[in-house]
Amino acid sequence: xxxxxxxxxxxxxxxxxxxxxxxxxxxxxxxxxxxxxxxxxxxxxxxxxxxxxxxxxxxxxxxxxxxxxxxxxxxxxxxxxxxxxxxxxxxxxxxxxxxxxxxxxxxxxxxxxxxxxxxxxxxxxxxxxxxxxxxxxxxxxxxxxxxxxxxxxxxxxxxxxxxxxxxxxxxxxxxxxxxxxxxxxxxxxxxxxxxxxxxxxxxxxxxxxxxxxxxxxxxxxxxxxxxxxxxxxxxxxxxxxxxxxxxxxxxxxxxxxxxxxxxxxxxxxxxxxxxxxxxxxxxxxxxxxxxxxxxxxxxxxxxxxxxxxxxxxxxxxxxxxxxxxxxxxxxxxxxxxxxxxxxxxxxxxxxxxxxxxxxxxxxxxxxxxxxxxxxxxxxxxxxxxxxxxxxxxxxxxxxxxxxxxxxxxxxxxxxxxxxxxxxxxxxxxxxx
Amino acid sequence: xxxxxxxxxxxxxxxxxxxxxxxxxxxxxxxxxxxxxxxxxxxxxxxxxxxxxxxxxxxxxxxxxxxxxxxxxxxxxxxxxxxxxxxxxxxxxxxxxxxxxxxxxxxxxxxxxxxxxxxxxxxxxxxxxxxxxxxxxxxxxxxxxxxxxxxxxxxxxxxxxxxxxxxxxxxxxxxxxxxxxxxxxxxxxxxxxxxxxxxxxxxxxxxxxxxxxxxxxxxxxxxxxxxxxxxxxxxxxxxxxxxxxxxxxxxxxxxxxxxxxxxxxxxxxxxxxxxxxxxxxxxxxxxxxxxxxxxxxxxxxxxxxxxxxxxxxxxxxxxxxxxxxxxxxxxxxxxxxxxxxxxxxxxxxxxxxxxxxxxxxxxxxxxxxxxxxxxxxxxxxxxxxxxxxxxxxxxxxxxxxxxxxxxxxxxxxxxxxxxxxxxxxxxxxxxx
Numbered sequence: 042x043x044x045x046x047x048x049x050x051x052x053x054x055x056x057x058x059x060x061x062x063x064x065x066x067x068x069x070x071x072x073x074x075x076x077x078x079x080x081x082x083x084x085x086x087x088x089x090x091x092x093x094x095x096x097x098x099x100x101x102x103x104x105x106x107x108x109x110x111x112x113x114x115x116x117x118x119x120x121x122x123x124x125x126x127x128x129x130x131x132x133x134x135x136x137x138x139x140x141x142x143x144x145x146x147x148x149x150x151x152x153x154x155x156x157x158x159x160x161x162x163x164x165x166x167x168x169x170x171x172x173x174x175x176x177x178x179x180x181x182x183x184x185x186x187x188x189x190x191x192x193x194x195x196x197x198x199x200x201x202x203x204x205x206x207x208x209x210x211x212x213x214x215x216x217x218x219x220x221x222x223x224x225x226x227x228x229x230x231x232x233x234x235x236x237x238x239x240x241x242x243x244x245x246x247x248x249x250x251x252x253x254x255x256x257x258x259x260x261x262x263x264x265x266x267x268x269x270x271x272x273x274x275x276x277x278x279x280x281x282x283x284x285x286x287x288x289x290x291x292x293x294x295x296x297x298x299x300x301x302x303x304x305x306x307x308x309x310x311x312x313x314x315x316x317x318x319x320x321x322x323x324x325x326x327x328x329x330x331x332x333x334x335x336x337x338x339x340x341x342x343x344x345x346x347x348x349x350x351x352x353x354x355x356x357x358x359x360x361x362x363x364x365x366x367x368x369x370x371x372x373x374x375x376x377x378x379x380x381x382x383x384x385x386x387x388x389x390x391x392x393x394x395x396x397x398x399x400x401x402x403x404x405x406x407x408x409x410x411x412x413x414x415x416x417x418x419x420x421x422x423x424x425x426x427x428x429x430x431x432x433x434x435x436x437x438x439x440x441x442x443x444x445x446x447x448x449x450x451x452x453x454x455x456x457x458x459x460x461x462x463x464x465x466x467x468x469x470x471x472x473x
Numbered sequence: 474x475x476x477x478x479x480x481x482x483x484x485x486x487x488x489x490x491x492x493x494x495x496x497x498x499x500x501x502x503x504x505x506x507x508x509x510x511x512x513x514x515x516x517x518x519x520x521x522x523x524x525x526x527x528x529x530x531x532x533x534x535x536x537x538x539x540x541x542x543x544x545x546x547x548x549x550x551x552x553x554x555x556x557x558x559x560x561x562x563x564x565x566x567x568x569x570x571x572x573x574x575x576x577x578x579x580x581x582x583x584x585x586x587x588x589x590x591x592x593x594x595x596x597x598x599x600x601x602x603x604x605x606x607x608x609x610x611x612x613x614x615x616x617x618x619x620x621x622x623x624x625x626x627x628x629x630x631x632x633x634x635x636x637x638x639x640x641x642x643x644x645x646x647x648x649x650x651x652x653x654x655x656x657x658x659x660x661x662x663x664x665x666x667x668x669x670x671x672x673x674x675x676x677x678x679x680x681x682x683x684x685x686x687x688x689x690x691x692x693x694x695x696x697x698x699x700x701x702x703x704x705x706x707x708x709x710x711x712x713x714x715x716x717x718x719x720x721x722x723x724x725x726x727x728x729x730x731x732x733x734x735x736x737x738x739x740x741x742x743x744x745x746x747x748x749x750x751x752x753x754x755x756x757x758x759x760x761x762x763x764x765x766x767x768x769x770x771x772x773x774x775x776x777x778x779x780x781x782x783x784x785x786x787x788x789x790x791x792x793x794x795x796x797x798x799x800x801x802x803x804x805x806x807x808x809x810x811x812x813x814x815x816x817x818x819x820x821x822x823x824x825x826x827x828x829x830x831x832x833x834x835x836x837x838x839x840x841x842x843x844x845x846x847x848x849x850x851x852x853x854x855x856x857x858x859x860x861x862x863x864x865x866x867x868x869x870x871x872x873x874x875x876x877x878x879x880x881x882x883x884x885x886x887x888x889x890x891x892x893x894x895x896x897x898x899x900x901x902x903x904x905x
Contacts (some may be wrong), residue, residue, distance in 0.1 A: 099648030125798035150739035158761030216531030231770020329590030366557035
């Protein structure tokens with residue numbers, strides 16, 4: 042190792058770890074592993090650590106430092122071809138880098154700049170890199186508010202504690218006028234759904250203004266609450282330009298709405314945090330614009346990092362790619378993201394995990410078995426609104442599926458005496 | 474092709490193209506090409522286009538439609554392995570999809586949701602997809618304000634019209650106290666640099682508050698303006714959480730500052746647009762958190778799309794990965810991004826392209842030759858502040874390089890009579 046690179050290595054027991062966030066990366070390099078790891082630290086912190094002709098060194102306070110380096114192996118086929126880092130053999134490396142948070146503060150855009158900005162992705166010698174995890178020290182975490190309502194707050198609205206929640210995405214997702222939209226939601230509520238929601242593509246659009254849609258759905262919701270004796274939620278998608286989201290949130294609340302959704306990454310996580318500080322109702326995320334930088338196994342960011350950042354930003358519920366090959370996310374990865382939402386984390390409230398993907402009544406058991414908790418929500422669309430007997434039957438089929446699970450009866454058997462479930466199996470059972 | 478997919482195809486001369494944005498994608502599929510292209514349209518627009526038991530069809534108004542489909546070839550090696558779309562042979566396809574903008578409006582987060590949200594990246598049957606380009610119809614473009622100052626506005630501040638601009642990133646990038654930072658900037662200004670700027674990692678941090686840093690640099694700047702008779706710019710990085718950027722912008726302006734920078738994607742493009750509407754000084758972007766979703770040749774988004782979105786959002790200057798293998802961007806791609814900044818585009822002002830990457834005096838000629846215009850800025854860091862004789866000499870070496878170009882003399886020859894340029898060639902000439 043070149044001597045100038047030594048200050049970019051440290052032992053974690055010699056550092057005051059309260060001052061560092063720890064970024065875990067996978068990377069590949071055709072060059073020297075340690076020098077390249079040091080270069081990764083330099084690029085994301087003090088590339089030049091002193092002025093010309095001044096005797097000083099910014100590395101001890103401001104330098105990022107490798108605290109662990111694992112050589113995983115080598116490959117002759119790079120995970121991603123770079124223009125500048127080429128060689129016959131690529132070393133595969135996992136590093137943990139302690140980055141001093143004095144460099145960026147408790148600010149999400151600045152944290153992202155440090156962890157996945159120019160430094161990490163333009164380090165000479167690295168042809169592929171993926172940010173796998175971020176660990177935050179408690180004093181840093183405490184500077185974030187996290188979810189305001191969390192799982193508990195959402196359950197308190199619904200007064201449902203003993204089962205997973207069911208949230209239906211009203212379909213057709215776009216094109217419906219507010220009155221028709223509300224009528225579909227009404228039927229789903231009657232059938233036993235806990236929440237209905239706007240699709241991620243439906244926001245404050247000219248053919249269905251948020252104000253009109255929310256007013257119509259809330260009327261449906263109250264009517265359904267009266268008839269069913271159950272409490273309900275409507276999640277209004279207020280994804281919009283940043284300067285409108287507070288206004289839209291307030292409009293939803295004034296219209297009697299009790300939840301909002303933001304497509305978090307397109308809007309920006311600090312906008313989510315801004316809204317969370319002021320929010321009077323639980324906030325759900327949707328996972329648009331996450332796959333483009335998370336899907337590659339050895340390049341970009343892990344979904345786990347993105348889930349952590351979303352909880353940190355204050356989402357009370359996090360809609361994420363769920364089970365099934367169609368969602369292109371492994372079962373293990375979905376499970377880890379569910380755990381990230383729910384685990385104890387510096388005193389922050391838990392976010393409700395909402396893993397989605399072609400859900401219908403038959404998806405409930407595999408989800409429940411895989412996650413090992415009732416603290417999640419399904420988010421069926423077609424499984425409710427595409428049910429051959431309509432949304433009321435669709436919603437009912439899912440409640441029936443849960444009854445079957447509670448009674449420990451296979452859904453096929455339970456369907457013999459439950460027509461809506463039987464029709465759901467006929468319609469969706471084979472495709473899934 | 475399945476008959477239900479036919480409504481997702483159209484001929485562009487039969488559509489009112491003013492109502493559509495056109496998304497161009499590359500994708501791969503092991504399945505039927507046309508059915509998969511239709512599926513891509515469905516997923517990003519009307520996945521269910523009618524209610525159960527209602528005679529209606531949302532596809533004519535709300536459906537995205539394939540207006541061009543090119544079969545590029547086949548491959549047995551997928552560009553990215555998916556969990557669900559596997560086959561012995563993958564068809565490589567380029568499509569242009571007309572997506573009705575009534576679905577999302579003139580709102581950047583909603584546009585992104587449509588073009589690169591769940592729909593595009595979770596379409597069944599597609600194992601790899603990249604959003605290559607977006608074309609906007611004029612009536613849609615006119616709903617955006619674009620850059621407020623643009624190239625012309627930046628040149629008006631500097632009163633420099635006859636050469637490329639030079640903007641130095643003060644280095645060491647982090648760790649310096651405001652007074653020391655301002656002293657380095659002063660020297661660079663004296664040496665002939667047009668603008669100095671904060672590094673993307675340096676914002677309003679506890680060891681260097683924006684207010685203090687801007688005040689100190691502006692004092693240096695005015696002193697240097699008096700001594701050189703030239704006008705100067707300081708670009709203050711106000712990247713922060715969304716609810717602070719207006720305040721920081723105002724603070725910069727009140728302190729006499731004349732430009733700001735935002736790391737656009739971590740902050741969010743609609744926040745950029747919000748600030749642009751209110752901005753009293755030109756706004757520059759930095760390219761953090763773009764590489765993770767643009768670098769893969771067949772997955773994610775193209776940098777060209779991101780540059781377009783940044784101009785649309787109102788950046789007056791766009792800092793982007795520049796020439797040289799180290800920046801992992803081909804010369805052709807850099808050139809295209811420069812052109813996207815400058816080309817006539819629905820009446821929006823041009824953004825100043827600022828392609829960066831280890832720039833020094835010797836980078837100027839290749840940049841000028843490649844871009845074929847003087848309307849760009851360099852953004853050297855070490856090439857100015859790491860010059861062996863300090864930043865004044867570093868800045869001077871770049872002005873000398875431009876003189877050499879104007880006189881049509883090779884820089885090596887010009888360096889014989891210009892010490893700063895000679896030292897620069899000695900220090901940086903071989904490494905680059």
